[in-house]
Amino acid sequence: xxxxxxxxxxxxxxxxxxxxxxxxxxxxxxxxxxxxxxxxxxxxxxxxxxxxxxxxxxxxxxxxxxxxxxxxxxxxxxxxxxxxxxxxxxxxxxxxxxxxxxxxxxxxxxxxxxxxxxxxxxxxxxxxxxxxxxxxxxxxxxxxxxxxxxxxxxxxxxxxxxxxxxxxxxxxxxxxxxxxxxxxxxxxxxxxxxxxxxxxxxxxxxxxxxxxxxxxxxxxxxxxxxxxxxxxxxxxxxxxxxxxxxxxxxxxxxxxxxxxxxxxxxxxxxxxxxxxxxxxxxxxxxxxxxxxxxxxxxxxxxxxxxxxxxxxxxxxxxxxxxxxxxxxxxxxxxxxxxxxxxxxxxxxxxxxxxxxxxxxxxxxxxxxxxxxxxxxxxxxxxxxxxxxxxxxxxxxxxxxxxxxxxxxxxxxxxxxxxxxxxxxxxxxxxxxxxxxxxxxxxxxxxxxxxxxxxxxxxxxxxxxxxxxxxxxxxxxxxxxxxxxxxxxxxxxxxxxxxxxxxxxxxxxxxxxxxxxxxxxxxxxxxxxxxxx
Amino acid sequence: xxxxxxxxxxxxxxxxxxxxxxxxxxxxxxxxxxxxxxxxxxxxxxxxxxxxxxxxxxxxxxxxxxxxxxxxxxxxxxxxxxxxxxxxxxxxxxxxxxxxxxxxxxxxxxxxxxxxxxxxxxxxxxxxxxxxxxxxxxxxxxxxxxxxxxxxxxxxxxxxxxxxxxxxxxxxxxxxxxxxxxxxxxxxxxxxxxxxxxxxxxxxxxxxxxxxxxxxxxxxxxxxxxxxxxxxxxxxxxxxxxxxxxxxxxxxxxxxxxxxxxxxxxxxxxxxxxxxxxxxxxxxxxxxxxxxxxxxxxxxxxxxxxxxxxxxxxxxxxxxxxxxxx
Numbered sequence: 001x002x003x004x005x006x007x008x009x010x011x012x013x014x015x016x017x018x019x020x021x022x023x024x025x026x027x028x029x030x031x032x033x034x035x036x037x038x039x040x041x042x043x044x045x046x047x048x049x050x051x052x053x054x055x056x057x058x059x060x061x062x063x064x065x066x067x068x069x070x071x072x073x074x075x076x077x078x079x080x081x082x083x084x085x086x087x088x089x090x091x092x093x094x095x096x097x098x099x100x101x102x103x104x105x106x107x108x109x110x111x112x113x114x115x116x117x118x119x120x121x122x123x124x125x126x127x128x129x130x131x132x133x134x135x136x137x138x139x140x141x142x143x144x145x146x147x148x149x150x151x152x153x154x155x156x157x158x159x160x161x162x163x164x165x166x167x168x169x170x171x172x173x174x175x176x177x178x179x180x181x182x183x184x185x186x187x188x189x190x191x192x193x194x195x196x197x198x199x200x201x202x203x204x205x206x207x208x209x210x211x212x213x214x215x216x217x218x219x220x221x222x223x224x225x226x227x228x229x230x231x232x233x234x235x236x237x238x239x240x241x242x243x244x245x246x247x248x249x250x251x252x253x254x255x256x257x258x259x260x261x262x263x264x265x266x267x268x269x270x271x272x273x274x275x276x277x278x279x280x281x282x283x284x285x286x287x288x289x290x291x292x293x294x295x296x297x298x299x300x301x302x303x304x305x306x307x308x309x310x311x312x313x314x315x316x317x318x319x320x321x322x323x324x325x326x327x328x329x330x331x332x333x334x335x336x337x338x339x340x341x342x343x344x345x346x347x348x349x350x351x352x353x354x355x356x357x358x359x360x361x362x363x364x365x366x367x368x369x370x371x372x373x374x375x376x377x378x379x380x381x382x383x384x385x386x387x388x389x390x391x392x393x394x395x396x397x398x399x400x401x402x403x404x405x406x407x408x409x410x411x412x413x414x415x416x417x418x419x420x421x422x423x424x425x426x427x428x429x430x431x432x433x434x435x436x437x438x439x440x441x442x443x444x445x446x447x448x449x450x451x452x453x454x455x456x457x458x459x460x461x462x463x464x465x466x467x468x469x470x471x472x473x474x475x476x477x478x479x480x481x482x483x484x485x486x487x488x489x490x491x492x493x494x495x496x497x498x499x500x501x502x503x504x505x506x507x508x509x510x511x512x513x514x515x516x517x518x519x520x521x522x523x524x525x526x527x528x529x530x531x532x
Numbered sequence: 533x534x535x536x537x538x539x540x541x542x543x544x545x546x547x548x549x550x551x552x553x554x555x556x557x558x559x560x561x562x563x564x565x566x567x568x569x570x571x572x573x574x575x576x577x578x579x580x581x582x583x584x585x586x587x588x589x590x591x592x593x594x595x596x597x598x599x600x601x602x603x604x605x606x607x608x609x610x611x612x613x614x615x616x617x618x619x620x621x622x623x624x625x626x627x628x629x630x631x632x633x634x635x636x637x638x639x640x641x642x643x644x645x646x647x648x649x650x651x652x653x654x655x656x657x658x659x660x661x662x663x664x665x666x667x668x669x670x671x672x673x674x675x676x677x678x679x680x681x682x683x684x685x686x687x688x689x690x691x692x693x694x695x696x697x698x699x700x701x702x703x704x705x706x707x708x709x710x711x712x713x714x715x716x717x718x719x720x721x722x723x724x725x726x727x728x729x730x731x732x733x734x735x736x737x738x739x740x741x742x743x744x745x746x747x748x749x750x751x752x753x754x755x756x757x758x759x760x761x762x763x764x765x766x767x768x769x770x771x772x773x774x775x776x777x778x779x780x781x782x783x784x785x786x787x788x789x790x791x792x793x794x795x796x797x798x799x800x801x802x803x804x805x806x807x808x809x810x811x812x813x814x815x816x817x818x819x820x821x822x823x824x825x826x827x828x829x830x831x832x833x834x835x836x837x838x839x840x841x842x843x844x845x846x847x848x849x850x851x852x853x854x855x856x857x858x
Binding site: 054247 | 569582588
């Protein structure tokens with residue numbers, strides 16, 4: 001008996017020591033050179049020019065080929081750090097931002113990256129010439145000019161102080177291209193890639209794969225560790241899951257459904273890491289305030305009151321990526337309302353029976369004591385679009401609202417949205433950077449192109465304008481919170497739930513942490529693969 | 533015969549033109565705008581700036597009147613210029629060139645596999661009707677019809693990985709560049725599609741052979757004391773092949789654009805997936821060219837099948853019967 005006790009104690013001690021030292025040993029692991037990271041790319045890049053495209057399918061593979069002026073720190077999100085910018089200073093009136101560039105940066109063709117290249121690249125994004133598409137140009141309306149007074153200095157002059165400016169500069173798609181090619185053909189980079197990044201484009205077969213190889217002359221000495229990256233274009237979700245399960249790829253960088261991730265984990269166990277990331281995206285309902293009865297605040301409020309979001313999380317989180325309750329800014333961000341503040345708003349209170357009573361009362365007051373029929377327009381993507389709609393339709397029945405589910409494919413759905421040809425619309429809402437209020441809340445401003453619900457609220461317009469120029473962060477947070485309260489109180493948007501992103505990668509991939517947006521941190525310049 | 537072939541070839545022109553017009557009109561009737569998708573309308577965080585939208589539409593030529601769009605495309609075809617993909621900006625012919633060899637190889641080999649399975653098995657089942665051989669063949673063929681391709685495909689991939697720790701490569705290498713790599717990638721898709729198609733052809737072969745075997749001339753052949761091999765192969769099979777060849781031809785033509793599921797499951801960069809993506813994106817020049825190409829293949833294969841009829845059944849003759857009547 002005594003020997004058994006001693007044995008158990010010894011085993012426990014060895015296990016504890018092992019558990020304690022394992023992370024230390026892992027932390028002390030030396031980066032290993034070599035290996036090719038094989039990635040499943042969930043969409044087919046329309047071209048290779050991220051400036052002219054608005055899809056992760058371009059930024060995911062091409063981010064490793066280029067450098068940007070600023071980036072989000074890959075190891076300290078959401079801090080913004082310089083990439084080709086070594087340092088910067090801001091004038092006291094916040095209207096002039098002066099960046100000093102690293103020297104000795106070489107493009108893959110051997111030419112030097114200078115401020116002229118940075119200016120040419122940013123001019124293409126902010127002031128595109130005729131025939132050049134710049135889908136994110138609207139984010140840079142504060143920029144008055146970009147100047148390159150000498151080889152290593154770039155100056156951005158703004159029309160007005162903008163707290164969102166630095167974040168918008170760190171957007172992952174704003175690659176620095178060599179000016180000489182832009183001068184000859186602004187579409188040069190649609191089919192070719194000459195960057196200064198850690199990897200060079202080796203091969204690209206449209207619809208099949210993008211192959212990148214190590215840049216041995218990368219200006220960040222000793223990097224990258226990987227020999228290459230290969231992105232296999234696998235657009236079907238179950239085919240991507242199968243590719244991961246069969247070891248044909250090492251990682252998937254967008255997201256996979258929980259049920260697929262469960263199957264992968266069950267089969268591959270510790271060989272893979274399934275990261276659950278709180279992405280900056282939510283799914284809710286845009287209400288067409290230009291159509292009756294949704295021009296009536298009481299009707300909109302009734303619809304939001306009918307949703308028990310605490311029950312919705314329980315029901316939907318097991319089958320979809322809808323997992324968090326929040327307002328119209330990310331619930332984990334500094335902009336979010338506290339839980340106590342949130343619970344005071346319509347539809348977020350915990351007493352659901354009282355919410356339902358209030359919803360029915362409001363409908364009766366608005367002239368719909370028996371409810372009404374409506375149409376919920378949706379996109380033909382099961383997770384989470386259709387799943388959320390099915391849930392909402394069922395809860396709205398409790399207050400007599402009979403919503404017909406109209407499912408449309410993406411092209412039709414986006415046109416219905418643009419033409420405001422809907423009553424209620426399942427609508428995603430999110431950010432590809434850090435979710436700055438300028439990027440998120442412009443949809444609630446009168447006359448903005450993405451104000452799909454045709455809402456017009458002068459109070460919101462003023463609040464948006466004020467926060468957009470407020471350089472004091474604490475004051476800006478207050479303004480944003482006021483705006484959120486107003487949006488949810490007036491039920492300009494019926495917020496559903498916020499999403500998480502399940503990103504599966506091989507456990508051999510080291511020194512890499514995913515960010516909330518699947519667009520970011522795709523350069524892999526200091527990531528490495530452990531031995532098999 | 534030559535006159536008949538010429539007539540059929542000439543008839544292709546109005547048929548293809550009609551197909552082109554119908555597809556063009558359909559693509560414009562269906563709601564949806566590729567310009568919106570280019571601007572990321574479906575993407576998280578996508579912005580749709582109206583001035584950019586107008587710019588994209590202008591750049592793609594979508595703001596021109598419909599008849600101008602149609603005739604400029606038809607005029608391009610006359611000059612063998614099929615236009616550019618609205619999604620990638622690359623010439624449509626270039627996009628097809630990337631994907632055509634893979635689809636052609638899978639379609640041709642799958643048809644070959646299916647024929648090699650179907651004709652012997654179907655014949656065997658017919659001549660051994662209601663024996664255990666017939667029952668096994670029927671189970672196999674009904675299985676092929678009942679089990680969906682995607683399920684067979686996924687099972688095959690997982691089976692190979694779990695039991696052999698092997699999975700087919702993801703990158704297509706043409707057979708003339710590296711036959712072994714090519715076979716490694718395409719063997720299982722070909723088997724999957726071939727099995728599915730064999731199921732249809734086997735059942736058809738069985739019933740066709742059974743029907744012919746009940747004919748008087750076969751009874752005469754048996755009565756003359758001919759060997760079974762001669763009766764079956766020379767007298768029965770050749771006559772029973774007419775419907776089988778029709779269906780094999782139709783399936784080959786269908787596979788040129790209909791391998792969507794197989795291409796998706798096995799991650800193959802073929803024409804099937806390409807046309808579905810193009811339809812979803814409203815990439816009109818790609819859809820028009822693909823449909824035109826598929827229509828051409830179907831007409832061409834049908835012509836070949838019709839010509840084979842004459843070879844298989846001497847009673848069928850194209851062109852000569854008129855002279856004979858007179």
